[in-house]
Amino acid sequence: MDEECLKLSTYLAERRRTDNGFVSDVLLGLYQGHRVASSVLLRGVGGFGTGRHYRSDQSLTLSEDPPVLITAVDSRPVIEGLFDDVLAVQQRGLVTLERARLLRGEIGALELADGLHEAVKLTIYLGRKERVYGVPAYIAICDLMHRRHIAGASVFLGVDGVAHGQRRRARFFGVNADVPLMVVVVGSGELIGRVLPELGGLLEQPMITLERVRVCKRDGALLEPPHPLPKADEHGLPLWQKLSVYTSESARRGGVPIHRALVQRLWRRKTPDGATVLRGIWGFHGDHP
Structure with a gap:
C-alpha cells in the first residue's frame, strides 16, 4: 500500500506533566486509542527547547530532564483527526507536521514523484525483536543499504511507542523485545527507489515512510545551502525547515564532540526554537561503519 501520510512530531522535556500524568504517556495513550499505525518515543541525550533550558x-546535572521526541505516523485523515487533541495536551514544547508517503504491506517497484528523485529520507519502523535470517532486522537493513551504496543509515531505539495500534513500552524488568525502533536512511532517490522492493521482501510487516530532503553538506564539503521557503503552505499553515545532522560520536571540533558543539552554538544564538540530540545504536555513513 502506498498512500499520503503525515508525521506528527512532538518535542518536549521528559518530565513535562499534565493533571493526567506525564505528557509523553498521555500522548502515547492517545495514539494507542486512535490505533495509530506507528509511534516512537526517543529519549534525547542533549539539546534545548523553547524554554532555552540547556541539557547535555x-x-x-545537565542531563536531568532530557528532551524527548515522540513521532506518530499514519494516513492524513487519522493524524488530522487527533491533531486538536494533541494540541490540547501539549503545554510547552514544539509540535510539527511533515508530509510523507507511507508504504506498508506488500512493497513492489515504486514510481517516485518528481520531488523525490534528488534525495530521500527513508524511515523504517520496526520492533527490537524482529529478525531477518537470524540477525536483528535493523542490522540486516543497514547491511543491505551499505551493499547498495546508499549514503548512510542510523538506528534509533525507542523507549515507548505504538506499533500497528498496540502499545509497546520498555520495562525495567524484562527483555523489552517489542520496544519500537526506527532506521533512518538518507540517499539518492534513484538508489532508494531500486532497493525498496528488496527491503520490503526482508520484513514481515513493513512500515516505511518516504520524505523529500536536501543534502546540504557531506564529509565536510558544502553542497548547497537550504533553499528559502514561502511563509505558509496552501492551507495557511506556517512553513518551517528542520536541519538534521548525522555524525559519529567520535567526531570532534576543537576537542569537543560535534553534537555537543553544535547544540552549544545554536543555544547561544537564541534563534532556533530548539535542538535535540539522539544517540543511535547502529549505522554507517559512506564506507564508515
Missing part, C-alpha cells in the same frame, strides 16, 4: 550528556 557531559554531566549528571
Whole structure:
C-alpha cells in the first residue's frame, strides 16, 4: 500500500506533566486509542527547547530532564483527526507536521514523484525483536543499504511507542523485545527507489515512510545551502525547515564532540526554537561503519 501520510512530531522535556500524568504517556495513550499505525518515543541525550533550558550528556546535572521526541505516523485523515487533541495536551514544547508517503504491506517497484528523485529520507519502523535470517532486522537493513551504496543509515531505539495500534513500552524488568525502533536512511532517490522492493521482501510487516530532503553538506564539503521557503503552505499553515545532522560520536571540533558543539552554538544564538540530540545504536555513513 502506498498512500499520503503525515508525521506528527512532538518535542518536549521528559518530565513535562499534565493533571493526567506525564505528557509523553498521555500522548502515547492517545495514539494507542486512535490505533495509530506507528509511534516512537526517543529519549534525547542533549539539546534545548523553547524554554532555552540547556541539557547535555557531559554531566549528571545537565542531563536531568532530557528532551524527548515522540513521532506518530499514519494516513492524513487519522493524524488530522487527533491533531486538536494533541494540541490540547501539549503545554510547552514544539509540535510539527511533515508530509510523507507511507508504504506498508506488500512493497513492489515504486514510481517516485518528481520531488523525490534528488534525495530521500527513508524511515523504517520496526520492533527490537524482529529478525531477518537470524540477525536483528535493523542490522540486516543497514547491511543491505551499505551493499547498495546508499549514503548512510542510523538506528534509533525507542523507549515507548505504538506499533500497528498496540502499545509497546520498555520495562525495567524484562527483555523489552517489542520496544519500537526506527532506521533512518538518507540517499539518492534513484538508489532508494531500486532497493525498496528488496527491503520490503526482508520484513514481515513493513512500515516505511518516504520524505523529500536536501543534502546540504557531506564529509565536510558544502553542497548547497537550504533553499528559502514561502511563509505558509496552501492551507495557511506556517512553513518551517528542520536541519538534521548525522555524525559519529567520535567526531570532534576543537576537542569537543560535534553534537555537543553544535547544540552549544545554536543555544547561544537564541534563534532556533530548539535542538535535540539522539544517540543511535547502529549505522554507517559512506564506507564508515
